[in-house]
Amino acid sequence: MTQQPEVAAVLGGGSFGTAMATILAQNGHTVRLWVRDPETAAAINNDHENPRYLPGTELPEGVQASEDLIECLSGASMVFMAVPSKAFMEVLTQARDHVPEGTLVISCTKGIYADGFLLMSQLLVREWPHTRVGVLSGPNLAREIVERKFTGTVIASADADLCKRIQQALSCDYFRVYDSPDMFGVELGGALKNIYAIATGMAAAVGVGDNTRGLLITRSLAEMSRFAARMGGSPMTFLGLAGVGDLIVTCSSSLSRNYQVGYLIGQGHTVEQAVAQLGQTAEGVNTIRLVAERAREQDIYMPLASGLYEILFDGKPLPQVIARLMQGEHNHDVEFTMGSA
Numbered sequence: 001m002t003q004q005p006e007v008a009a010v011l012g013g014g015s016f017g018t019a020m021a022t023i024l025a026q027n028g029h030t031v032r033l034w035v036r037d038p039e040t041a042a043a044i045n046n047d048h049e050n051p052r053y054l055p056g057t058e059l060p061e062g063v064q065a066s067e068d069l070i071e072c073l074s075g076a077s078m079v080f081m082a083v084p085s086k087a088f089m090e091v092l093t094q095a096r097d098h099v100p101e102g103t104l105v106i107s108c109t110k111g112i113y114a115d116g117f118l119l120m121s122q123l124l125v126r127e128w129p130h131t132r133v134g135v136l137s138g139p140n141l142a143r144e145i146v147e148r149k150f151t152g153t154v155i156a157s158a159d160a161d162l163c164k165r166i167q168q169a170l171s172c173d174y175f176r177v178y179d180s181p182d183m184f185g186v187e188l189g190g191a192l193k194n195i196y197a198i199a200t201g202m203a204a205a206v207g208v209g210d211n212t213r214g215l216l217i218t219r220s221l222a223e224m225s226r227f228a229a230r231m232g233g234s235p236m237t238f239l240g241l242a243g244v245g246d247l248i249v250t251c252s253s254s255l256s257r258n259y260q261v262g263y264l265i266g267q268g269h270t271v272e273q274a275v276a277q278l279g280q281t282a283e284g285v286n287t288i289r290l291v292a293e294r295a296r297e298q299d300i301y302m303p304l305a306s307g308l309y310e311i312l313f314d315g316k317p318l319p320q321v322i323a324r325l326m327q328g329e330h331n332h333d334v335e336f337t338m339g340s341a
């Protein structure tokens with residue numbers, strides 16, 4: 001797509017921020033990647049590699065990294081937020097005075113903010129009301145993006161002009177960007193699927209069959225849809241890339257960090273051991289806690305999320321939870337489409 005080059009700031013130099021910076025630089029935009037570790041910044045600028053998060057991948061020379069947040073934001077017409085959800089609010093506070101009115105701000109973060117159970121776009125709208133907000137989500141493993149594997153994503157916002165500009169900025173021969181007006185649904189899908197990636201990773205570790213994997217992924221979609229409906233969202237959005245698409249990839253790929261955490265727990269590690277061994281972001285651990293608590297408070301039937309909560313945080317044995325799941329109270333298929341959510 002042809003367009004004027006943009007100046008883009010990418011906040012967060014982990015695997016996904018680096019992947020977004022790579023596409024933007026390849027597409028001819030000016031890119032400044034904010035990393036808080038000066039050694040990583042130097043490695044990106046001098047060796048064109050992010051050795052901690054994407055070792056072995058050569059980055060375009062146009063990806064310029066800095067640990068100076070203000071320098072990164074200076075003159076940026078678009079800002080991509082790619083820090084973990086636990087750091088999101090802190091970064092918004094640090095950057096607030098350096099993001100001018102009308103800047104496009106896109107959240108790539110797939111998590112939930114505990115205080116008020118807010119999605120990142122809701123935090124953005126609250127904290128930076130002078131900006132134009134969108135969400136990018138879909139089946140988007142960072143490692144595969146930098147390897148130029150064909151990938152689709154969704155830019156979601158009620159702001160149609162924002163969607164068009166982001167489509168133009170990111171589209172290329174291996175990255176296809178769809179749009180959606182349903183920012184809440186797209187973002188909720190990206191956050192919720194991490195729960196079920198942990199479940200399928202755990203199931204894989206204990207050697208379940210393919211029938212079981214089909215059962216687990218499909219009932220995960222049912223559970224996500226039921227939750228979305230109760231939160232006032234449209235489960236229809238979950239039929240798209242940011243729902244089913246991301247659920248399939250994250251629940252079946254050993255590149256997914258949430259799947260890896262689940263696998264380690266299934267092998268007998270504690271949550272703390274699994275997270276420490278991973279050494280990268282696995283949003284699902286926190287999301288399970290928040291969603292299971294919310295489901296309990298609002299009486300939403302979410303046996304998978306609740307069962308995971310019991311395994312991870314109450315120390316319940318996996319076989320006991322599986323036995324209960326197999327005898328659950330609801331037994332209608334696709335009941336969430338029949339208005340019985």
Ligand SMILES: NC(=O)C1=CN([C@@H]2O[C@H](COP(=O)(O)OP(=O)(O)OC[C@H]3O[C@@H](n4cnc5c(N)ncnc54)[C@H](OP(=O)(O)O)[C@@H]3O)[C@@H](O)[C@H]2O)C=CC1
Nearest residue numbers: 013014015016017082083084087109110140141142280281
């Ligand atoms: N990786 C992927 O395939 C995808 C990830 N996402 C989402 O993107 C978000 C980021 O994930 P990802 O890039 O994978 O995470 P990584 O674990 O790869 O990297 C996290 C990055 O955030 C930085 N960071 C952590 N805390 C802070 C802080 N307080 N202030 C500033 N920077 C901080 C880390 O810096 P440091 O190294 O200094 O700790 C690191 O650069 C997550 O919500 C994830 O769900 C979305 C799509 C795909």
Ligand SMILES: O=C(CO)COP(=O)(O)O
Nearest residue numbers: 138139140141256257258
């Ligand atoms: O969101 C992702 C793929 O779409 C990445 O998943 P993980 O965070 O589990 O690696």
